[in-house]
Amino acid sequence: MAISTLGSGIDIPSLVSQLVAAERAPVENRIARGETAAKTQLSAIGALKGAFSGLKTALDKLRKEDGTNARITNVPEKAGFTATAATSAAVGEYDIEVVSLATAHKLTSAGKPAETKIGTGKLIIEAGDEKIEVEIKEGRNTMADIRSAINAAAAGKGVSASLVNADDGQHLVLTANDTGTEGKLRITTTGGDGGLSALVYDPGVQTSMTETVKAADAKVVVDGMERTSSSNNITDLLPGVTLTLKEAKPDETFTLKVSTDDAALKTTLQSFISAYNTAIGLTKSVTAYNAETKTSSALTGDSMVRGLQAQLRTMASENVVALKDLGVKINTDGTLTLNTADMTKALAEDPGALSRLFGGEEGYGAKLEDMLGSVLEDNGLFDSRSDSLNARLKTYNTQYEDLDRRMESLKTRYTAQFTAMEQMVTQLQGSSGFLAQQLGSL
Template identity: 45%
Template sequence: MTTIGSTSSSSGIDPATMAAQLVAAERAPTDTRYAATQTKITAQVSAVATLRSAFSNLDSSLTVLQGGSTANARAVSLSANTGFSATAAAGAARGSYNVEVLSLAAAQKLASSGFSGDGTTVVGTGNLSISYGGKTLSVDITTANGTLSGIRDAINTAAGGSGISASIVTGDDGAHLVLTSLDGGTANQISVTASGGDGGLAAFSYDGGAGSGMTQLVAASDAQVKVDGVLRTSSSNTITELVQGVTLNLKAAAPGTVISMDVATDTSAQLSAVKDFVDKFNAALYAIASTTNYNASTKVAAALNGDAMVRGVTSQLRNTLSANVVDLKSLGISIGTDGTLTLDQTQFNAGLSKDPAALSRVFGSGSDTMAGKMATTMGAMIDSGGLLSTRSDSLTAQTKKLDAQKEALDTRMAAAEARYKAQFTALDTMMTKLQSTSDFLTQQLKKSSSDD
């Protein structure tokens, strides 16, 4: 008996192979069409991602320029690098100032006498009242925490890491409890009063007098600095707003030494920001070109060739530049025949020196500036719900639709293959029976002839 699908069938028919070949031929045109569609969608997804990245980078550079920190950037120069350093925030008052550092702020530090032993001996009980910077800590000391390390820990716990710190320093004469003000200046001087208990805590008292139990290692002092003769006293060596927008970091006292400090427009920061814009704009144009070009020799078009959305944004960018060509030129920015920008640093510095307002006219925060209009264009492309997001959503929907079509095709072709296989199997069975009948008749005829 012949097995269905077996190549040993007397009819010579292989139902499974013939069904598979018939289905492959039937679905080939559709598979080719689906593959081409998938390739097109994938290329467009990649192209949209390329544009989104380039436009986002351009938008970021515009944000920096429009933020005000660029147009109002300031740089500080000193006649001598001694005594202090200085930084200026955007918009700091420009001008020349004479600075004299009279003294530095220092944080007070106190130390007890040395205690001998292994650190497990109770050195006192009672209460320590520690005052500093307008605050007072009340620290109870018992036999449970009356060791030197226990007193240290109790003080640090009560302080909570703010204002004062206790530590132990061990020298040849024993272990010393050291109290350090965490804030400089005379307003943060430390005083310690011991009361109650066994009297042992008197070793940690301090009021600045001769009877104090602790010794002052570092005296509290205030920073004093003069700018153009105006005196500022501070508990910190970081002085802010003595000059509007300028921060002074005092490093060494030099009474009688006057340093000249100049606060001016930071053209290097402005140049860097504008150069970044030029680079990002050119990169955006390259992204547009690479996703829309057409190779005449190979007759191959990029994924977004002829796309109306891309043509629209390209036109808006070029129109925005054209409307500001005069101000751009005054800043050393020229527009090439291909639309790309070139920045001449020498012309930029000269133009900014001649017309400082040009930078704000072109890159200011207003919606009517070149940067403002370009930022609006970029927002329409990259913002949530913008054109690129809409296009991405459309491509995602197309991909899902194509996947569904592929799945439906697979289902139809599987059914067709099963049907074809059944038909070929039936044909094979019929032909096998016919062959058997033919063989039987042949044998009968041969037998009849031999009998004659």
């Protein structure tokens, strides 16, 4: 709005703007301070939630069996077997001899020219618990046709068929999918023109096919005790240990060692300690007060954060002896430090120490898990505080809008008042000029 300044000479728009700004500043600054504080606190709460989530993730790994009971195996080179150990495996040493390997039954037919029609009817193949019936029809009964028909009917179970083109003709080769005597093959026929008898293998009755690999079970000796197995992967010989037989080494004994995987446990425990120290450190930094600079942190004096810090420190203090026995020291500032040499010694003397401390339903790990779960759950402490701060930020937006409306109204009022004043001054100046003329004429 352009207003003449010929009367009083006052720049009314500029004056009104300055007066409105002076009225606005203290209120706007108060709102801005509140908004900044809320945003700072919201950021601090988000950082705390991230730190406590990281601590829970690290704790979850320790709470699992593979976090506290990790096992490692040691097998000499060229032992004829490999081994892996689950967390349930007992620590110890075992003398193992691989006497023989399990083999898959294999049969081979006589050689025939590739285009030869073998016969028609039904092949019945028994492989362990599998019974496969294969229909062989006229016009689709060469060795290649029969091979394809068997594989289609078996669908990967029991037996697989292949062809070998040798000097004496084409051979059909049938191989049991499972090793050991349990997968042994038996082949009979029914119906048709009788030509499929060339593929029969029924010991004691008729055997047209040649047994090229005998079905045999594996044999292994552990600490002088013999065990046979239809598979070269044995999972139930030593609880928690899987033996994979690679080569027969009769009359040769090799020592399998199952021990605590110290490296894995150190990594898992150190990850927990790092996450714990991050959480403790953050609770201190966001509530700190600098007496020299008289500067507060985002959550200085916040009872919720100080309460969380106190809970962490109290639970650790209650288990100070168990932690110390594992090489974990509680420092004066509440953080933790791991002495790996002491941990290795402790686990060698007591492999279950770490599991007892962090596993179970009543120990340190369980209590810390409950505490972290309650603050991190939906609508827990962190979510509730964040919701409260976000609601406060919305009120500041409303306050800004109300302030804008009040200042616009004030501007209108000031403009009207100064405009009226300007009009009055202009009138007075006109009257003064008229009187001056009249006096001059006298």
